[in-house]
Amino acid sequence: MNILNLFVIIPVLTVVGIVLVKDYKGVRTTAAIGMSLQLITAAILAVSFFAQRKAGLDADFLFRSDLMWFKSLNIHYSVGVDSIAVWMICLTAVVVFAGIFASWEVQYLSKEFFISLILLATGVFGFFISLDLFTMFLFYELAVIPMYMLIGIWGSGPKEYSAMKLTLMLMGGSALLIVGLLGLYFHSASSGPVTFNLLELSKISFPIAMQRFFFPFLFVGFGILGALFPLHTWSPDGHSSAPTAVSMLHAGVLMKLGGYGALRVAMFLLPDAAREMSWIFLVLTTISVVYGAFGAIWQKDLKYINAYSSVSHCGLVLFALLMMNKTAINGAILQMISHGLMTALFFALIGMIYGRTHTRIVPEMGGLMNVIPFLGVAYVIAGLASLGLPGLSGFVAEMTVFVGAFEHTDTFRRVATIIATMSIVITAVYILRVVGQLLLGPVREKEYLEFPDARWYERLSIVALILPIAIIGLYPAFLSGTLADAITPIVERLTSLL
Amino acid sequence: MESNAIFLMRNELVLVGIALILLVAEIATKPDKKNGIITLAAVLFGLATAAGFIPATEGTLFGGSYVTNTMTVFMKNILNMGVFIVFLQSVTWLKKEENHGKISEYFILILSTLIGMNFMISSGDFLMMYVGLELATIPMAALAAFQKYSEKSAEAGIKLILTSALSSGILLYGLSFIYGTTGSIYFEDIVGKIGNNPMQTFGLVFFVSGMAFKISLVPFHLWTADVYEGAPVNITSYLSVVSKGAAAFTLMIILFKVFGPVTEIWQPLLYTLAVATMTVGNLFAMRQDNLKRFLAFSSIAQAGFILLGIMQGGELGMTTVVYFMLIYVFTNLAAFGVISAISEATGKENISDYASLYKTNPRLSLILLLSMFSLAGIPPVAGFFGKFFLFTSAGAKGYYILILIAVLNATISLYYYLRVVKAMLIDKSDTPIETIKTPWSMRISLLICVAGIFFIGFISAIYEYISSISFGIN
Numbered sequence: 011m012n013i014l015n016l017f018v019i020i021p022v023l024t025v026v027g028i029v030l031v032k033d034y035k036g037v038r039t040t041a042a043i044g045m046s047l048q049l050i051t052a053a054i055l056a057v058s059f060f061a062q063r064k065a066g067l068d069a070d071f072l073f074r075s076d077l078m079w080f081k082s083l084n085i086h087y088s089v090g091v092d093s094i095a096v097w098m099i100c101l102t103a104v105v106v107f108a109g110i111f112a113s114w115e116v117q118y119l120s121k122e123f124f125i126s127l128i129l130l131a132t133g134v135f136g137f138f139i140s141l142d143l144f145t146m147f148l149f150y151e152l153a154v155i156p157m158y159m160l161i162g163i164w165g166s167g168p169k170e171y172s173a174m175k176l177t178l179m180l181m182g183g184s185a186l187l188i189v190g191l192l193g194l195y196f197h198s199a200s201s202g203p204v205t206f207n208l209l210e211l212s213k214i215s216f217p218i219a220m221q222r223f224f225f226p227f228l229f230v231g232f233g234i235l236g237a238l239f240p241l242h243t244w245s246p247d248g249h250s251s252a253p254t255a256v257s258m259l260h261a262g263v264l265m266k267l268g269g270y271g272a273l274r275v276a277m278f279l280l281p282d283a284a285r286e287m288s289w290i291f292l293v294l295t296t297i298s299v300v301y302g303a304f305g306a307i308w309q310k311d312l313k314y315i316n317a318y319s320s321v322s323h324c325g326l327v328l329f330a331l332l333m334m335n336k337t338a339i340n341g342a343i344l345q346m347i348s349h350g351l352m353t354a355l356f357f358a359l360i361g362m363i364y365g366r367t368h369t370r371i372v373p374e375m376g377g378l379m380n381v382i383p384f385l386g387v388a389y390v391i392a393g394l395a396s397l398g399l400p401g402l403s404g405f406v407a408e409m410t411v412f413v414g415a416f417e418h419t420d421t422f423r424r425v426a427t428i429i430a431t432m433s434i435v436i437t438a439v440y441i442l443r444v445v446g447q448l449l450l451g452p453v454r455e456k457e458y459l460e461f462p463d464a465r466w467y468e469r470l471s472i473v474a475l476i477l478p479i480a481i482i483g484l485y486p487a488f489l490s491g492t493l494a495d496a497i498t499p500i501v502e503r504l505t506s507l508l
Numbered sequence: 509m510e511s512n513a514i515f516l517m518r519n520e521l522v523l524v525g526i527a528l529i530l531l532v533a534e535i536a537t538k539p540d541k542k543n544g545i546i547t548l549a550a551v552l553f554g555l556a557t558a559a560g561f562i563p564a565t566e567g568t569l570f571g572g573s574y575v576t577n578t579m580t581v582f583m584k585n586i587l588n589m590g591v592f593i594v595f596l597q598s599v600t601w602l603k604k605e606e607n608h609g610k611i612s613e614y615f616i617l618i619l620s621t622l623i624g625m626n627f628m629i630s631s632g633d634f635l636m637m638y639v640g641l642e643l644a645t646i647p648m649a650a651l652a653a654f655q656k657y658s659e660k661s662a663e664a665g666i667k668l669i670l671t672s673a674l675s676s677g678i679l680l681y682g683l684s685f686i687y688g689t690t691g692s693i694y695f696e697d698i699v700g701k702i703g704n705n706p707m708q709t710f711g712l713v714f715f716v717s718g719m720a721f722k723i724s725l726v727p728f729h730l731w732t733a734d735v736y737e738g739a740p741v742n743i744t745s746y747l748s749v750v751s752k753g754a755a756a757f758t759l760m761i762i763l764f765k766v767f768g769p770v771t772e773i774w775q776p777l778l779y780t781l782a783v784a785t786m787t788v789g790n791l792f793a794m795r796q797d798n799l800k801r802f803l804a805f806s807s808i809a810q811a812g813f814i815l816l817g818i819m820q821g822g823e824l825g826m827t828t829v830v831y832f833m834l835i836y837v838f839t840n841l842a843a844f845g846v847i848s849a850i851s852e853a854t855g856k857e858n859i860s861d862y863a864s865l866y867k868t869n870p871r872l873s874l875i876l877l878l879s880m881f882s883l884a885g886i887p888p889v890a891g892f893f894g895k896f897f898l899f900t901s902a903g904a905k906g907y908y909i910l911i912l913i914a915v916l917n918a919t920i921s922l923y924y925y926l927r928v929v930k931a932m933l934i935d936k937s938d939t940p941i942e943t944i945k946t947p948w949s950m951r952i953s954l955l956i957c958v959a960g961i962f963f964i965g966f967i968s969a970i971y972e973y974i975s976s977i978s979f980g981i982n
Binding site (some may be wrong): 079080081082083085144148149151152155158159162163169170174177178181182185186188189192193195196223227 | 827881886896899900904906908911912916918919926968971972
């Protein structure tokens with residue numbers, strides 16, 4: 011059987027298992043077992059994928075399998091992965107794994123919580139393995155809707171407002187996607203039967219008028235999920251109200267669906283329009299990058315800081331994609347993975363700190379490094395990765411992005427790049443300030459002395475996230491070197507008519 | 509006519525048979541044994557529903573007045589399933605003291621309307637269609653006014669009968685133009701004589717308006733909310749699912765069969781109606797607190813989506829409409845089932861009363877949750893497939909702006925469907941609805957609905973079957 015099917019089957023079996031067990035301990039153990047298996051499967055997938063590549067299989071997508079679903083509409087269940095998808099699956103598996111352990115203490119309606127969380131993960135996995143745009147869209151929506159309940163029921167603060175805002179904005183995005191997808195579907199009729207298949211669509215060169223009409227739908231539709239300014243406003247509210255694991259998954263993985271979809275569907279399939287309109291979206295993403303960073307400076311709530319920082323970092327992903335050369339797109343993928351890991355780590359740590367101090371307001375805390383050194387050190391590492399310190403993944407990603415962006419010689423792109431690089435400095439401001447106020451200095455309250463340091467499940471969650479951050483930082487070639495086979499065809503199509 | 513040709517009408521004949529048996533049973537049973545009629549009706553009707561799936565033959569009767577083919581039989585089967593579920597859901601309500609003397613009336617009235625709907629779907633001329641329409645409408649008013657001592661119910665009855673009379677009048681007026689210009693009431697004769705004649709266009713517009721009343725399209729929807737709210741829950745579910753479905757099927761068939769040559773006239777008409785219906789239905793649904801009114805407006809909005817499929821005018825359009833209706837029957841009846849169960853037990857019908865329902869009635873809440881998601885078109889439940897395919901059929905015509913309006917409306921609709929979810933799962937209440945023990949009949953009906961919601965989407969064979977039997981404009 012195709013290993014990719016396991017990414018749908020394992021979560022479904024886990025959900026069934028969770029339904030059958032009784033108390034919350036059984037529930038979380040089942041979830042942990044299921045998602046550990048998922049992590050192992052992802053590792054096996056990565057290893058065997060690159061083994062096959064080495065053996066000389068050079069098809070664009072490997073592990074293909076195809077099942078006819080709706081025959082008269084030519085809708086298939088069609089799966090396959092290239093190296094980008096493999097790494098995104100690995101990222102998802104790591105973040106979900108860490109997320110399960112970060113929510114180890116959820117007891118209120120724990121069954122429903124873990125089921126929703128795993129449904130969300132199923133949607134994400136399904137999205138990355140799909141080659142048929144119909145199933146891809148189905149999984150995309152499947153990933154969005156459990157969010158409402160996860161934030162609404164287990165969230166904090168103005169959770170109902172945030173949950174509704176997030177759901178409606180993301181669903182609005184998927185509404186735009188439907189229009190775009192149907193446009194692709196019916197215009198594929200020019201060469202044979204109508205199809206949703208990504209590979210067949212990528213062989214067609216669509217007329218430019220059609221591209222101009224549908225590209226904005228697809229790019230903005232995915233862009234909303236990737237926090238494209240000015241449609242990013244769901245992100246700060248949503249992330250700050252969500253429970254820990256949900257923030258992790260959402261910022262870490264779900265927002266990557268936006269970047270991945272924008273690249274794989276919008277830009278790859280409609281390259282001419284992408285080239286023509288890239289300047290509009292470059293302006294918007296440059297604003298995202300800088301505005302997100304400035305937004306983070308003003309915030310006092312740890313989660314808001316990180317949410318705005320995510321807007322900035324995810325903006326950088328779209329920014330890099332729109333630069334449309336190999337280096338920049340390589341950087342965008344690295345940035346997706348790096349940001350996914352590090353923001354998940356941030357949210358995990360914020361959740362753990364909040365669980366102890368019961369506040370997320372930075373000025374109300376201080377000196378935590380003295381009482382919970384493990385969490386403190388992890389927070390510093392996450393912060394340094396975020397501001398792009400060499401040796402951690404953030405540096406590799408941002409460096410590649412900016413080098414790629416600067417390869418363009420025209421003034422417009424150069425200026426945009428220079429403006430975007432400002433975000434590095436601003437990031438340093440808010441990260442270092444938070445580290446200083448939160449962790450260093452004297453212990454602020456007496457009760458802090460009673461705090462236990464990270465428990466075993468918390469350590470497991472943190473280590474699972476820090477390890478890949480460090481590995482990518484120290485030896486990026488194993489990741490960036492493997493991406494070429496996936497990026498080359500995309501860039502070729504994007505630049506073919508220049 | 510061969511004597512066995514009469515069996516082409518088997519759906520209608522069986523229904524007439526059941527109605528007669530119930531009439532005899534009503535006379536034969538003693539007053540204290542009336543509850544037995546409920547079981548008898550449910551069993552007989554269940555058998556009839558199952559028998560409907562026996563492969564049917566195509567043919568015409570009465571010189572072309574009555575047409576039957578696999579598609580019409582399938583449509584009738586959808587309606588039958590809907591009615592069967594409604595019957596199961598109304599068992600507890602019928603056993604109440606106040607309804608004691610009216611049990612067989614309820615079944616006979618519903619069966620007569622159903623017979624009328626079957627004739628509408630199978631009609632081959634406008635006379636048959638009109639007779640069917642009236643048979644489907646007049647007993648409906650009696651049903652809406654079923655609780656005759658309740659003011660709201662009586663009001664619902666009178667409102668329904670008055671609007672129906674008005675819409676029938678409009679419809680007939682339109683048809684008189686068609687007859688006047690073509691000299692025939694038979695669909696097959698008319699279709700060759702329909703053209704870009706202003707009188708015929710006039711007739712077409714009046715015909716569509718008359719049907720729009722029945723499907724409650726905006727701006728012909730004003731009766732809907734009041735009638736839905738006033739009528740007993742089970743009648744409301746029957747009205748909003750079966751009656752609406754039958755009218756939509758009839759409109760589609762007649763537009764395809766009779767007005768096929770003038771699609772360029774009725775497509776813009778339906779375009780406008782679709783946009784108005786979706787938007788207005790949605791905007792009003794947002795503000796409702798009473799669940800019956802809420803579902804009334806939600807069903808108006810859903811009717812707007814159905815028009816997207818009808819507009820396509822081909823096999824794809826018919827397939828998606830029938831497929832959507834099939835899903836809609838199970839989805840909406842699941843919602844009505846839960847509402848009916850709670851309303852019977854506690855009398856509460858408002859969204860705000862449903863706070864913390866998940867704590868006390870987890871199963872009922874989950875069913876309502878599923879049906880809300882299905883109505884909103886969220887995967888993996890069937891509603892997603894139904895809606896996506898309707899959008900697809902609009903896309904086949906190149907109506908991308910219409911799709912955009914429709915999908916934005918679908919997003920808006922998510923807001924109010926999530927309000928119900930929010931009430932059940934998130935809102936806290938000191939006095940939640942107590943745990944309800946649902947009777948077996950209700951459980952079976954909800955089980956059927958949930959199975960439908962879960963599986964109709966995934967099992968592509970159902971869609972393929974509908975696709976294989978549907979027809980478009982020649």
